[in-house]
Amino acid sequence: MASVPKIPGGVWPEGTVYLDHAGATLFSQSQLTSFTKDLVENVYGNPHSQNVSSKLTHDTVEQVRYRILAHFHTSPDDYSVIFTAGCTAALKLVAEAFPWVSPGPESSGSRFCYLTDSHTSVVGMRKVTMAMNVTSIPVRPEDLWSAEKLATATSNPNCRLPHLFCYPAQSNFSGTRYPLSWIGEVKSGRMCPVSVPGKWFVLLDAASHVSTSPLDLSVHQADFVPLSFYKIFGFPTGLGALLVNNRTAPLLRKTYFGGGTAAAYLAGEDFYVPRQSVVERFEDGTISFLDVIALKHGFDALERLTGGMENIKQHTFTLAQYTYTALAALRYPNGAPVVQIYSDSEFSSPEVQGPIINFNVLDDSGNIIGYSEVDKMASLYNIHLRTGCFCNTGACQRHLGISNEMVKKHHQAGHICGDNVDLVDGQPTGSVRISFGYMSTLEDAQAFLRFIIATRLRPSDGQHLLQATPGEAAVPRAESEVQSAVPATMDRCSPSPQEDAPTGSQVWNDLPTAVDAVALHPPLPEATRTQQTPSEQAAGVPEGGLGPHVVTNLYLYPIKSCAAFEVTKWPLGKQGLLYDRSWMVVNHNGICLSQKQEPRLCLIQPFIDLQQRIMVIKAKGMEPIEVPLEENSERAQICQSKVCADRVNTYDCGEKISSWLSKFFGRPCHLIKQSSNFQRNARKKHSKDQSPGTTAALSLVNEAQYLLINRSSVLELHQRLNTSDENRKVELFPMKDLISRFRANIITNGTRAFEEEKWDEISIGSLRFQVSGPCHRCQVICIDQHTGQRNQDVFQKLSETRERKVNFGVYLMHTSLDLSSPRFLSVGSQVLPVLKENAECHHLPSSKEHQDVIS
Template sequence: MDFQQLCTFESFQKVWSHYGYSKKLQDVIEQEFTRIKGITYLDHAAAPLYPESLVRDFCMDISSNVYGEKSNPHSHNPSSKLTHDTVEHVRCRVLQHFNTTPEEYSVIFISGCTAALKLVAESFPWRPQTATEAGSLFSYITDNHTSVIGIRGLTSGQGVVTLPVPAGDVESRAKDPEPLGAEDSGCQTPHLFCYPAQSNFSGRKYPLSHVGGMQARRLYPACDHQGRWFVLLDAAAHVACSPLDLQKCRADFVPVSFYKMFGFPTGLGALLVRNDAAALLKKTYFGGGTAAAYLAGEDYYVPTASVSDRFEDGTISFLDIIALNHGFEALNRLTGGMADIQLHTFGLARYTYMLLSSLCHSNREPVAQIYTEGEFESPSTQGAILNFNLMDCHGQVIGYSQVDKLASLYNIHIRTGCFCNTGACQIFLCTTNAKVKRNLQAGHVCGDSIDIVDGQPTGSVRVSFGYMSTFEDCQNFLNFVVDCFVEKPVQVNQVRLERLRTAATSSSHGPSIQGTSGKTEHVEENYNPTEPLLNLHTDRALTTNANKQAGTYTLTNIYIYPIKSCGAFEVSEWPLGPLGLLYDRGWMVVNGNGVFLSQKREPRLCLIHPQVHLPSKKLLLQASGMDTISVPLENDSQLHTSQRVCQSRVCGDRVQTVDCGDEAASWLSEFFGQACRLIRQCSDYTRDMKKSAGRGVAALSLVNEAQYLMINRASVELIQKHMNSRQTELSADHQPFDVQNLMSRFRANLVITGVEPFEEDNWSHLIIGTTPFLVAGQCARCQMIGVDQETGAKAKEPLLSLSSYRNGKVTFGVYLTHQLQEDSVTASTLSVGSVILPDVSL
């Protein structure tokens, strides 16, 4: 049986019957999620997709009704009364969703889960530790979101002791509480314990019984500390795909974000507060609508009796709250409720886990290291999240940034990194505190693409399923892993797979499995009889020896890209400016919202061929089927006052730009069929290169990283040969890739020849003609190199072949910087044919 036979819907149905909400899910997808056609969206733990009917019904609602402001009790006009009544109805509906009532809980609407956590931190009656009193404790399971652990930033300044607790200690260190009448029975020092209902990292579900156990002081750390223990249950990840019953789990504080449930609206959450606990919260600041009475000239303030009104400062986001009504309607109409969603999503995640954990390379090494406490035994213990790192056939981790880039080629949306949960990341990746600090010193910060430091991963890959996820999403993801990361012929750990299959069919609501070992057992079956790929390292050595010509290094091509992400303009010689090649990436195209357009979003940018005409000081815009227009190459001071200055962003940097006028905007808008404008960087604005080891300091145009990008034709030819070898194995009718076409995809400024493939990676300095350059690092490539610069068509190559050849690295070409000498009489000029003198780094 090959892989395609294993990864079929029939195979899935044999181990999971709770799929599709007893109706045809495909009809729901076609009616409600037409915008994701061709996309495999597996990032629901971050933000699920909203159904189109939700937005449509909401828009019809606010278009048909007049909703006035509801920020305080002063307005009783019909529109304000309608808003008030609708908001109060939504409060009841929120509580009903969590199986509780207004008599037990209050709903405080707030901007999101993080804001709800901050509200608790600021309002909790903390008692500082003193010489005579132990004071309050802020305690939390280490597998918590950053926003929970961030509470200690407030408590530490108040003398409150922080107590992190490993998840296993909660029950293993539990003991019977002291009986009433003991010495500590009257102690009312308030403590706060925080834990997630579901880990946003691994999807592990923590026992909801921890709430009652902590409040009764049966569990650690409550059993070791006198006082009254309150529990904050972070439900943000849990409520996206699972029911939460607050009759059974009476947590004191429950923060939620509604976009995690419905996908819309964003920027709205709630803090569900148990009314018994709400009485202890302290309110210092008071905004509009929160006071029953106050005096402006005296420190006199009486809060309103309503818990919700007391903590909802100013005008609440009442239109977004009204949208929740339609969110609940859509969720129930499409799925039948949270219990059905839980079964549907768990089944997809579990099947993905079964196959991914059983996949092996041709040498029987496992393909994935999966970060989970168990083996997806039950939806009561595991959410619809699968967290992992992929491994090569030598057992080395493949960086998550590499996986993310290749997933984009397949239109698969995943999430990578540590997911704002450093504690879980450290636990599963076995990263010590000292290692985290060393990674920071090595330049790695949260959110960057530095995925491997000293051979160890800094994060992982997460796929997560939502209520509209389909089996095809699961299938597409698994096929992607096999296509890109598994050394052929694919092997399967048959013993493991059969054990997981048997366990899955033993219980329709949650199979029970003993053991959590992820070790590879004996492999008995091939997925695919395809022979292994060509030995690429041998291929590289042969090419290197054939091309080695010591001392012969020549500049063969010069390209400038006047408009960022548009077509290249090839020249035989060109002057150097203070920011790089003169006028290189001096302009860029933005959409109607002022957001920069790149070929990732709009590949047709490559079909625009700008040219710089130095004698007339004009930038010419040319494209097939369009009249040529021109834009002046003049200083900002000479621009007409009608051309507005604006701020834009490039690679996270804020840059000062100026609009190039309506003629260029109309031309671009006609070409793309959407509102666009042409902007250019202000000449008096300085944007400096990001500082990092070996990069130096230089002023930049609108480039991504450095002033110049240089590639080596020998390296292009080697990748071309590798691509053709791969494609020939897949199809006998394959048309060979053209070197010039491939070279254009890498969008270099300078192309050199006469050197060994990838020899440039080891250079530290070089001189082209008489002009010195500093090598500022290697260029990390993304899916944009898959855009054919002649047609705008997108493909998976050459990124797949580059990744395969470079053993997971997707770097190609090197960055250069050059600083003009202040005492130089004339500006430097680069010319094709110039000799290159490299200096190899040691």
């Protein structure tokens, strides 16, 4: 194995390990600098005009076309470059313009054939062919690789019926590289994907392949080659091209015509003459000419930094081969593999394997750990990877053994492409993928391997695999050195679709003048106190920690992702605790900030004074600032934002608080509040058993109106986290610290850990709540809510405790709420749960017993 050269390239925040180059590679600083300088020094006009600036644009764009063709070792004599919005748009163009022949009395019609290991955008072409009654035929890779099938398949060269065969040069799922020789064999008739008479054309999906490897179109003359440039350069995005073989171009048919494509036409009569060249016919409207000009600087930077695609090919493959070898060798103490790798090769050569590794992590019993849990843990180590099925269901099914029936079953269970439902009935719905780019380094590969070792094995297990650079012998390293190589606290972690804690709020217009809202809760009533266990006394659990279920703490979070405001009694609104998550901090683009992007949000402390109708906001080093609880409808600046894909109407709280927040965070920020006349409704899964005509309303929460956690559940986690070192004088994770990390509204005592997950509903006094499901945790629980520091141990230990699903706490929703008079939640109130049907828990009353109690 050759040693890995260090190729300078992309720029990203220090400490980030970016391993999703197959999704989008990163751009270089020099590329952007050069492009910006070009724009500053030149004026580029619309290329459809005739002035000097437009002529400059036209000539520069044409020069870029030549540069693209030269990059693929061809020329305008053989290929044309049609700019598109991306690879998907190029594929759609071929599907709509290919000269399909529908079946008829004298013809069986064209065939559209595609490899099952293809991107969604290739498979989606069949919807166009179906509209023309053209037969679509999926072909498995193993069938095309079969020598026997190839020998018996024949084609009639005298029949000119057009067929199209599509396959990827490189699988975006596994990195498998399919033979480019198939192009010539299929076109010549020596190899037929399907034995039918006619002439076969070949579409080579090159998007994944050309990101890290050269492609010589002078040798492998595919008819159509779609690609996306951000896969190669990182910038610009949203720009691709279709390279069309000039011998095939005249066959393409065009129906729609847009600006720039017509040589002449009449508006009042069906008269249209297309332009002569295939490029002018198919580039509807004004192309994204500034993005096209940016490509020149991308080619310049790529060649200057790397010396060319052959170097990138060798560099990225060597990193992938090294990582694959080490990853495949990792074993648990019982000999079980740590990962299951999905590959058609053994990474023996860059001719058969690209720099992509696809796998699932296993536990020591061989069970798959869901990819969403792996992704969350990776983000705590600041490792950016990709999970799911990667828009390649065919490859996902083949490698993971997922049948068609299972795919349908997973969808019926609620799983859709791109979500975080990683396991259904213990079966994986996807996997984990890492991929290397030209600026990837050996340190990136080793950081990833250290992450796998640190989260799955003892510190010393497998570390010898990391000591050698590719081509050298592995040398063990001291355990202390190994431990220091895996930091316990990371400086940042990547965003995730979910935030940690939910609940709700609503404006209350008839509040009493005095409400008990203090920062300390009083002792629990005598009737609720029971004898503490030694473990509870050691953990600092208050008296009354066990026995009848009682509310021990109440918290609201007026500003989403900011610090908690603890109360002993608080009014309810239609959306949950009054003013809970009514405000949120947004960046200069109006995007909500959470602790995943900005951990220091937890250092912002809001206090609500119901008598003065203000919220006081405090932070260390800052003067306190006041914000009115209600908007001034005449002066409010209305704006919109999003919470969990829901669009919400809000208003800006003004420049004064904006300047205060911007000063604290060191970047432009605003405070916005949900408009009082705007209602955001809960999704159906959280609004079951609602009365007819009613819908649960949410504030700026993610999931539900309330979040409840059980002290017994926290205690179990506390014991697991603090038993690793019995001689430690100071607890790493005190109970109060752990409770605050879960950002719940209602804290109860309990009789045993996680019993709350068996509850169907609860009553607190006269108030009834539906338990709408467990809270699926994200990386926010790794943030110390008092310091803003991260430590991944909490998430990792919880993942181990909960058997790969990081659930903690349950969501609550109002089943019905009469607000004709003020309603309150109070510390010390008794909690009466109702069990789900068939739930096994001997410490809780049955549903009938509970109904007797509350009646």
